[in-house]
Amino acid sequence: MKPARRHEPYLLLAPTLTLLTLFFLVPFLVAARESLFSWDLLTPRTYIGLSNYRTLWERGELGRAFRNTLAYSAVVVSGALLLGLALALLLDRKGQLAAFVRSAVFSAYVVSWVAVALLFMWLLDGEVGIVTRLAVAVGLPKKNWLGDADVALYTLAVVSIWKIAGYAMIVFLAGLQDIPPVLYEAAALDGAGPVLRFRSVTWPALRPSAAFVATTSLILSFQAFDVVRIMTQGGPAHATELFVYAIYEQIFLNLRVGRASALTLVFGVLVLSLTALQLRLLRGREAT
């Protein structure tokens, strides 16, 4: 199909392209340039080539931010998917109680991150927190959930799952309610039990919802900042230093524009690569 006027497609694309250029391309290029300098905004810039990248690599900051972010995202995305799906299957029914529980679960998603983080700091206190006490009561060892470098990252991931599971549940519920009941009836007539019905009817129909939840959870997990800033400030021993927090720390606490820009660039490339991979997978699936 050819446009009536040759310039029309460009005119239609122009608003999006302008915004993308202004808020993505230009900052990205500025970051790319700044990453080659040592600068603190006060003293003159010094060109240092790729030293910022080398320093971040040698100090282990780049690898650490990369590992932490991927581990955190993997737990958050899979946790949100599983919990959201489980809640949706459990609460996809009529009645006031189910409606109340659905609202209660979803309410976590609309509460501010700051409030959630502060609440969980209290619940997870290593000495007097309710979670710690419950763990001790059932015979588990006392754990410093936020102070132990081995568990702090996963604690933050669990808090994030708790926060966004309600959102995932709503998306799955919408998907479930789109499945025609006749499919279940036909499957039941064919002798399919609950597990087979889920595998053959529910899950295939929910795949687009799952892809949507996975994508949005991935975006949310990559943007994670508030939860780190409030609950752990990247500690203990850098265990919860995610990319966005590491960038914040470099520029706002260490006053290192160059290193923050280098981290931003690497982070940008990481996000773009994952997006490209995801698009490729989705398109591949659509083609089949």
Place this chain on the structure above:
Amino acid sequence: MSHLASRRSLLLGSLASALPACDARSSNGAGRAAFWYSYGGKNREVLERLLARFHADPRRPRIDATFQGDYFESLAKVRTAIAVGAAPAMTHVVSEVVPYLAEAGALEPLDGYEGAADLDLVPEIAQSGTYEGGARRPLLAIPFNRSVPIMYVNGTMLERAGVAIPRDWGELRAAANALTVRRGAEVAVWGFECPVSWLFWVALVASAGGRVVDEGGTVTLGGDAGARALDLWQTLTHRDRVMRPPLGRDYNAWQVGTQDFLSGRAAILWSSTAFLRYIEENARFPVKVAPLARDHRHAIPAGGTFFVLLRAAEEREKRAAWQFLRWMTEREQTMEWATSTGYLPVTRAAITELARNGFYDAHANDKVVLGELGSVEPWPWSPTLFRVQREIMDPLLEDAVLQGTNAAEALAKGRREALLP
């Protein structure tokens, strides 16, 4: 519709009534100035009380004081504001940052301002005594909330355990062991708590006879003394299991330490004198204050912040800010700030008056704090000092204490990192 109309008229009416007030404030000739501060809690209350009193006299300039987060968040904002030409006239920065800002040309020299030579500041915590060679440099920073690291002790626990206040590192280990209460494998009360933070490590290094930066400006991280200081924390945390490094980083850890001490989860706390009044007012047990336990000698760095004027601000604003700054260093305000918070009084007149009116006789803890002035060691005038603190030592200390890595190796790595651009 009528609701909207009436709301609009109300809004316009309010604006109309507010505008003359703004005009009056700016047309009194006294001007106005922006002041970015980092005080929270009790200290903020006191500052706001003092600001209200300053503004009670209509002949004085208007000071637009805005909270800007903790010291380092505020510094980041100040630096950004300078870069975009929107610098506030006045802010306050930690001691380690003053040389960096001064060498970057961001600070306004204050010698030429009216009355600058007559401020009667306490030398140990003024620019002259805080930095090596500080007296020879142009006056750039005026002390206001200056503090020293100090040891807080839970009097009840101390008495119950039958131990004396520890005076040296050996006694500290013994006291922390005696004060730690264990229930099975769990620790119910930690004998000792200290934020794993630069200021306390510098105090330990000074006490062990070391320097963080040598006279030539080379970052040494205390050499053997630095490793010895770090080793003490590691021993208390891992071998003795009597020290709890408070959760969180930076000032969050300081707050957690304070809360642990107040709730009886820590018997001895190393913290800043800045928390003195807050701790005294909120503790349900007698609070004793003592100098930090020493190694070879008793030497401590002074913490807290200095007021600075920013060179990039408008002249009018800087003059207005200077008026406020001078007022704050007058005897009455200095005394009120010190007695309401726990910070050190910054003028000699204030100390003399507090001694004369019996304040130190009635407040034994404040007397101990004041006595610490004699042990204050100057900071090196090093523009890299705050980078060493932020980028190298704070993360290194956290790693070394929490993970128990080799102290000497960790510091050697830190020294190498100090050479990076």
